[in-house]
Structure formats: C-alpha cells, structure tokens
Amino acid sequence: MKKQANVNRRVREPRSNETLSNAFAVWADLRAAGDDATFDGCPVAATRDDAMAVLSDPELFTSEGRLDLGSSRLLIPQEIDPPEHRRFRALLEPVFAPKEVRRMEPAIRAMAVELIEAVRPAGACDVVTSVATLAPRFFAFELLDLPESGFEEMLALKDQILHPPGATDDERQANKRAAGSKIEEMLAAAMHERMANPSNDILSRIIQMEIDGDRLTSEEIQAIYYNFWIAGLDSVAAMTTCMFAFLAGSPEHRQRIVDDPAVIPNAVEEMLRRESIVETVARVASRDCEFNGHAMKQGDQIVVALGAANHDPSMFTDPEVVDFDRNANKHLAFAAGIHRCIGLHLARLELSIMLEEWHKRIPDYWMPEGTELTWVDSPIRVVESLPLEWKES
Amino acid sequence: MPVIVVDMDKCTGHGRCYAVAPLLFTDDDEGRPIVLVSHVEGDSEKQALAAVAACPESAIWLEDDEQ
Numbered sequence: 001m002k003k004q005a006n007v008n009r010r011v012r013e014p015r016s017n018e019t020l021s022n023a024f025a026v027w028a029d030l031r032a033a034g035d036d037a038t039f040d041g042c043p044v045a046a047t048r049d050d051a052m053a054v055l056s057d058p059e060l061f062t063s064e065g066r067l068d069l070g071s072s073r074l075l076i077p078q079e080i081d082p083p084e085h086r087r088f089r090a091l092l093e094p095v096f097a098p099k100e101v102r103r104m105e106p107a108i109r110a111m112a113v114e115l116i117e118a119v120r121p122a123g124a125c126d127v128v129t130s131v132a133t134l135a136p137r138f139f140a141f142e143l144l145d146l147p148e149s150g151f152e153e154m155l156a157l158k159d160q161i162l163h164p165p166g167a168t169d170d171e172r173q174a175n176k177r178a179a180g181s182k183i184e185e186m187l188a189a190a191m192h193e194r195m196a197n198p199s200n201d202i203l204s205r206i207i208q209m210e211i212d213g214d215r216l217t218s219e220e221i222q223a224i225y226y227n228f229w230i231a232g233l234d235s236v237a238a239m240t241t242c243m244f245a246f247l248a249g250s251p252e253h254r255q256r257i258v259d260d261p262a263v264i265p266n267a268v269e270e271m272l273r274r275e276s277i278v279e280t281v282a283r284v285a286s287r288d289c290e291f292n293g294h295a296m297k298q299g300d301q302i303v304v305a306l307g308a309a310n311h312d313p314s315m316f317t318d319p320e321v322v323d324f325d326r327n328a329n330k331h332l333a334f335a336a337g338i339h340r341c342i343g344l345h346l347a348r349l350e351l352s353i354m355l356e357e358w359h360k361r362i363p364d365y366w367m368p369e370g371t372e373l374t375w376v377d378s379p380i381r382v383v384e385s386l387p388l389e390w391k392e393s
Numbered sequence: 394m395p396v397i398v399v400d401m402d403k404c405t406g407h408g409r410c411y412a413v414a415p416l417l418f419t420d421d422d423e424g425r426p427i428v429l430v431s432h433v434e435g436d437s438e439k440q441a442l443a444a445v446a447a448c449p450e451s452a453i454w455l456e457d458d459e460q
C-alpha cells in the first residue's frame with residue numbers, strides 16, 4: 001500500500017475570528033469572484049454546479065493523500081480512489097447503512113438523555129464542553145469499543161490534529177503528526193487486542209472482513225480505523241454546537257421543534273445545509289488540466305467549497321434563511337459522489353435524537369446577555385464555547 | 394402515468410429519497426433505494442417529485458410511461 005502520495009500539500013492560511021464568524025459572507029465572495037476565486041492558494045469550486053462537477057469526476061479529481069490529518073497512511077476509504085475504493089466502500093457501507101443504524105437508536109438515545117439530564121438541573125451549561133463534545137461517546141465506546149479511560153486524551157489529540165498549535169506551518173505540521181502518531185499507537189493496540197479477543201464491535205468486524213477471499217492487511221485495517229476515528233469524533237460534535245447556537249437565537253424555530261417534533265429530520269437537513277460545518281473538501285488533479293481558467297498541474301489541489309455551494313442562490317432561495325419546509329434541499333453538507341460521508345445516516349440520527357430529547361426537557365433557552373462567540377480556526381466550523389441558560393423546571 | 398427512474402450508477406446512497414417519500418422507496422442493506430411503487434399519479438406523483446428534488450446526485454427522475 002502506498003504511503004506517500006505525490007500531492008502538492010494545501011497550506012491552510014490562518015483565519016481571524018472576524019473571517020470565521022462571517023463565513024456566509026466569505027462564501028458569497030467566493031461565488032462572486034467566479035473564475036478568480038482561490039482558497040488557501042488553490043482554485044476553488046464555489047457554485048453548486050462547479051462543486052458537483054468536481055465531486056462527480058473522481059477520475060480527473062482524485063482523493064489521494066489530500067486530507068492531511070496526521071496519519072502516516074492514506075486513510076481508507078476517504079483518501080483512496082477507484083477501483084480499490086469501490087471494494088472498500090462495498091465492505092464498509094453496510095456497517096453504516098440505515099438498517100444497521102436504526103438498531104443503534106436506543107443506545108444513542110440513552111446516552112443523549114444522560115448528557116441532557118446531567119446539565120438540566122443547573123439551568124445553564126456550556127454546550128461545547130458538556131454536551132456536544134461528549135455526544136460522540138456513543139460512537140467511540142459503543143461502536144468502536146475504545147476504552148473510556150482514554151476518551152479525554154482522544155479528544156485532545158483530535159483537537160491537536162484539527163487545529164494544531166504552532167507559530168509556523170512547519171510547527172503546526174510537526175504537532176499534527178505527533179498527535180497522529182499517538183493515535184496510531186492507540187489504534188494499533190486496539191487492533192491487536194481484537195485480533196486476540198474478537199468481539200462484536202465495528203473494529204472487530206473490520207478485522208474479519210474479506211475482499212475476494214482475503215482478509216485485510218493490518219496496514220489496511222489501521223488506515224480504516226484512523227479514518228473512522230477522526231470522522232466520528234468531531235463532525236457530529238461541531239454540528240450539535242452549530243445547531244444549538246442557531247436555535248438559541250431563534251425562538252420561532254425552537255418553538256416549531258417543540259410543537260412538531262416530526263419536523264426534526266427536515267430541520268436537521270436544513271441546518272446541515274445552512275451551517276455547512278465541513279466548509280471545504282479538496283481533490284487532487286490526476287493530470288495537467290484546466291479548471292475555470294486555472295491551469296492545474298498533476299498533483300495540484302482544488303478546493304470544493306461545500307459551504308459556498310450550499311448557499312448558492314441559484315439552487316437555494318434565500319440561502320441564509322433556515323426554512324424547515326425547504327423543498328428542494330439537494331445540499332452537499334455530506335459532500336457527494338463516491339466519497340459522500342459514509343457515516344451520514346448515523347450522523348443524522350445522532351443529531352435528530354439530540355434535538356428531540358433536549359427540547360422535550362429544555363424547550364426554552366438562550367445565550368446569556370452579551371455573549372460573543374469565538375470561532376475555532378479549524379477545517380470544521382465550531383465555536384470555542386457556547387453558554388446557554390434556561391429556567392430550571 | 395409517470396414512472397420513477399433511479400440511475401443506480403449515479404446513486405451513492407444519501408438516503409434522501411426514502412426519507413422524503415417512504416411510501417415509494419425503501420432502503421436495501423447498503424442504504425441504496427428500492428423502488429416500491431414505480432408508477433405514480435396524484436399524491437404519489439407529488440411525493441416522487443419531492444424525492445427527485447431532494448436527491449443530491451440528481452439520480453432520480455420521472456419519465457412518461459409509453460404504454
């Protein structure tokens with residue numbers, strides 16, 4: 001298996017809180033710039049049509065090696081391409097298919113209720129630390145069956161990868177890789193333990209999977225573990241935070257959820273679109289080509305601005321407005337094409353259950369007067385802290 | 394009567410069709426759709442159009458049945 005891809009790494013430019021808190025305006029500027037738009041120095045697909053054109057052409061715009069998430073291996077399936085990619089997705093998609101995910105509902109609900117009941121009597125909490133960050137516990141403990149004692153360290157390592165400390169790009173890369181290396185040790189230990197004592201968790205199931213009669217190699221297994229680990233811990237947490245930040249400021253949307261819980265799945269879809277917490281994904285040119293007038297060399301990255309595409313007014317009328325009844329919601333919050341988020345059914349269920357159980361217990365809440373949100377400079381949109389208050393009943 | 398067409402080469406399993414039109418579509422073991430009712434009219438045509446509108450891959454459309 002290849003470890004090092006021939007990719008011109010995308011260097012993330014640090015962004016100010018002002019830029020981060022005005023993401024919707026930044027996205028509008030990207031769309032307005034048309035062919036001149038760049039992001040982190042890369043050409044950018046910022047309209048919905050352009051985003052789809054890139055995402056649905058995996059032969060020209062490949063996924064190899066562009067994630068840069070601290071792993072020493074290409075992540076499977078996110079950083080590999082067809083035909084290998086199809087074989088791995090065929091193995092892994094059934095694990096996260098709706099039929100499987102529905103069986104997880106009682107356990108997810110129990111964990112959500114436990115988190116909410118832990119904060120409810122106080123009449124106040126920081127959603128980030130007390131609810132959202134802890135919400136993926138279900139994923140980490142029930143599905144992957146990782147040791148609970150290591151959860152805080154896992155979260156700290158995940159943060160170090162997504163927004164690595166350091167004054168220069170070199171320092172940030174070194175810190176990211178150091179965290180990635182610790183995670184690899186942790187996941188290797190988990191793999192060896194399951195090889196010795198197989199059980200029913202997803203990590204054990206992956207060890208037992210076969211392609212054309214052959215078990216996966218330990219390199220492949222670890223590349224899958226790392227991919228699931230990084231994808232499962234952060235995105236649902238960030239989206240939970242963004243949903244509550246929006247709802248805290250919009251009593252009418254909150255009331256709709258309280259009065260009509262059946263609207264929650266649509267509400268989640270609409271907030272996924274509007275918040276677009278995975279602001280961008282990237283692809284790599286597999287050969288010299290041109291995109292919107294930009295000459296691209298083989299190995300150059302192109303940024304697909306999912307947020308900008310999800311706010312494209314030619315597809316979404318009044319894109320900044322949250323409309324739970326929005327009909328044509330062909331949003332790209334989970335990307336599209338062969339790499340669409342493999343965990344999307346699980347993510348939707350986790351988010352829906354959190355909204356249902358929270359609003360049953362805490363229907364009315366708000367941010368304390370004068371709250372100013374500070375955004376984290378990370379590939380995933382999230383605030384550092386989200387204080388909420390409510391009348392304890 | 395219009396008939397539902399799903400292009401399974403374009404479908405990547407977002408699951409929007411069986412979420413918005415559960416009477417017309419259900420999900421298989423991989424999360425891909427199975428069409429339960431292919432010929433639609435009236436209310437079921439409206440639901441089918443909602444599924445068409447919700448598919449991020451534009452993998453679903455209605456065609457006129459020649460017969």
